[in-house]
Amino acid sequence: MLPHTLNKMIAKVKKSEVWGSVEAPPSKSYTHRAIVIGSLGQYSRIEGPLLSADTLATVGACRAMGAEINVKDRELEIAGVIGRPKVPDDVINAANSGTTLRLCMSMASLAEGATVFTGDASLRKRPNGPLIQALNDLGAICYSTRFNGLAPIVVQGVLQGGEVTIGGGISSQFISSLLISCPFAKRGTVIKVEGELKSRPYVEVTLEMIEKAGGSVATDFREFHIESDQEYSLKSYRVPGDFSSASYMMAAGALAGKVTVNNLFESRQGDAAIMEHLLEMGANVYWDREKGSVTVEQAELKGIDVDVGKTPDLVPTLAVLAACAKGKTHITNAAHVRYKETDRLHAITVELKKMGADIVEEPDGLVITGGKLKGASVEGYDDHRIVMALAVAGLAASGTISISTAESVSISYPGFFDDLKRIGAKVEL
Numbered sequence: 001m002l003p004h005t006l007n008k009m010i011a012k013v014k015k016s017e018v019w020g021s022v023e024a025p026p027s028k029s030y031t032h033r034a035i036v037i038g039s040l041g042q043y044s045r046i047e048g049p050l051l052s053a054d055t056l057a058t059v060g061a062c063r064a065m066g067a068e069i070n071v072k073d074r075e076l077e078i079a080g081v082i083g084r085p086k087v088p089d090d091v092i093n094a095a096n097s098g099t100t101l102r103l104c105m106s107m108a109s110l111a112e113g114a115t116v117f118t119g120d121a122s123l124r125k126r127p128n129g130p131l132i133q134a135l136n137d138l139g140a141i142c143y144s145t146r147f148n149g150l151a152p153i154v155v156q157g158v159l160q161g162g163e164v165t166i167g168g169g170i171s172s173q174f175i176s177s178l179l180i181s182c183p184f185a186k187r188g189t190v191i192k193v194e195g196e197l198k199s200r201p202y203v204e205v206t207l208e209m210i211e212k213a214g215g216s217v218a219t220d221f222r223e224f225h226i227e228s229d230q231e232y233s234l235k236s237y238r239v240p241g242d243f244s245s246a247s248y249m250m251a252a253g254a255l256a257g258k259v260t261v262n263n264l265f266e267s268r269q270g271d272a273a274i275m276e277h278l279l280e281m282g283a284n285v286y287w288d289r290e291k292g293s294v295t296v297e298q299a300e301l302k303g304i305d306v307d308v309g310k311t312p313d314l315v316p317t318l319a320v321l322a323a324c325a326k327g328k329t330h331i332t333n334a335a336h337v338r339y340k341e342t343d344r345l346h347a348i349t350v351e352l353k354k355m356g357a358d359i360v361e362e363p364d365g366l367v368i369t370g371g372k373l374k375g376a377s378v379e380g381y382d383d384h385r386i387v388m389a390l391a392v393a394g395l396a397a398s399g400t401i402s403i404s405t406a407e408s409v410s411i412s413y414p415g416f417f418d419d420l421k422r423i424g425a426k427v428e429l
């Protein structure tokens with residue numbers, strides 16, 4: 001089900017004590033990559049994928065480009081296009097999902113014809129200029145219909161390969177996109193990154209998945225060297241748990257009781273850093289790596305300095321924790337957090353202020369002085385991470401908070417409110 005077909009929902013959350021354990025949902029980032037890489041390959045079987053609005057948008061896009069994808073309850077079976085996607089019969093709607101749009105743009109550049117991508121109102125505001133430019137530099141034809149770097153976007157093959165330079169400051173998804181599809185270009189490709197590569201762990205996840213599928217990329221993270229004529233096959237791949245989704249449940253434990261999140265084993269996900277941040281803030285955190293379970297217990301929290309260059313998706317969670325911590329938290333290196341489903345630096349500032357927080361928005365960060373939160377009517381901006389972070393804030397606030405667009409949790413964590421209730425949160429939908 002795509003988000004724009006869902007009914008609007010308000011979530012009411014009251015101050016609560018939470019206690020118990022939940023399963024981290026499967027990783028959204030790994031699932032997207034498994035679907036696209038599987039679709040470009042021959043045959044793949046993906047166990048335990050995340051089935052959410054965003055990953056189903058990727059399934060739809062890859063099917064439109066010719067992949068046969070059998071969606072079962074806990075498994076995806078893919079008969080891929082072996083490097084040669086077909087030209088879709090219709091426009092591809094990537095809905096709310098930046099990863100779908102960006103990863104599938106390069107895939108479409110391998111087709112002998114034109115593919116048109118669009119998305120919902122949020123996605124049509126998110127920048128794609130550097131990827132559009134890079135695809136043109138590599139011999140495809142690619143343009144925004146409004147010539148402003150935004151979707152709708154037309155991509156026409158065929159990708160030739162060659163050398164390209166791309167800025168690292170807006171989205172790592174541009175680089176992930178090229179890395180996944182360039183092995184099927186006519187000749188080899190060299191991608192050079194200019195400036196700091198923001199969100200780098202997501203590129204590491206991409207490289208891990210390419211390798212698992214039998215592909216290879218040589219890199220020092222400034223340059224990526226990719227040979228042509230490669231093949232992919234993810235014979236039997238199991239998706240790991242999602243640390244970004246787990247961060248809300250960990251924060252719930254840190255603010256309102258004790259929560260164990262299972263299905264969290266070692267992986268390349270940058271957002272595993274939430275555990276270090278919680279420890280530094282003073283929460284009790286215990287990670288049993290063998291069992292894959294993380295337990296977080298409430299304690300008095302203190303403010304910290306935190307650079308989120310590698311972990312933009314943690315910002316809403318960190319902002320809520322900081323608003324309840326003693327002293328000052330400085331979130332830095334966060335300019336790229338403005339290019340998400342909404343401008344998350346602005347959204348979380350405005351909404352936490354309604355709850356009484358002392359929070360100052362900087363061009364590339366936030367300064368938050370902790371205190372007490374109170375009930376309020378807050379906006380979710382159709383943004384799953386803003387909604388989930390505000391719900392956690394509600395556990396620690398006096399009174400009740402009402403959060404609009406609560407249905408957007410279906411983007412990455414469809415069972416979010418059920419899990420919150422399971423650990424004792426007072427939630428009404």
Ligand SMILES: O=C(O)C1=C[C@@H](OP(=O)(O)O)[C@@H](O)[C@H](O)C1
Nearest residue numbers: 029099171172173199202312313
């Ligand atoms: O590639 C991915 O799976 C993602 C990369 C990150 O985006 P940026 O690279 O645009 O920062 C992250 O914010 C997003 O939720 C998922």
Ligand SMILES: C=C(OP(=O)(O)O)C(=O)O
Nearest residue numbers: 096097098099313340341
């Ligand atoms: C930004 C996100 O995802 P995407 O870029 O795929 O829309 C997210 O999940 O926070």
